[in-house]
Amino acid sequence: MKIVISKDAAKIYSGTVGTQGHINWPWYYCLVAVAGETLEVETNHLFDDQFNAAGWNDDKIKYGIEKIIKHKAGGSLFPNEEKEIRQGLGMGLRIRGNQVSRVINDVRPFYLKCRWCGKMSSVTEFRVGERCPICKGPDNILKSLIKKSWESIDYLAERYNLQQ
């Protein structure tokens, strides 16, 4: 599963912070570094409104830093800023859904997530609204990871065939 980051990701982030808010600049520049890039998604923890991107290696981080420097039109980064950006890109970023332009091989339709414990279950074994098989409490209901009504098995079968 991969995501294509919006070319305007940093602008979208600074727009949501607004004029009253405080922009986290290392985070802003991390988004500049990954803008337009295709990133691998860490699928052990899926969300309906955001993605955990996998971390980058040294070469890709260097490329990202160069992109930021270019974005700043020749300006350099403060050493502490660069350290934070390197750490963020190395560990992987939590990317908001509105900063993503495309999701490739989306596996979210194949899982449900418990509203209480956050553990994921397969749609082939469970349905939306059923009790979580892991924490089993009365209000521990399984929800879809897709905001649209993509829960039906028919839909999944159709989608799966399309991908093959």
Ligand SMILES: [Zn+2]
């Ligand atoms: Zn649970």
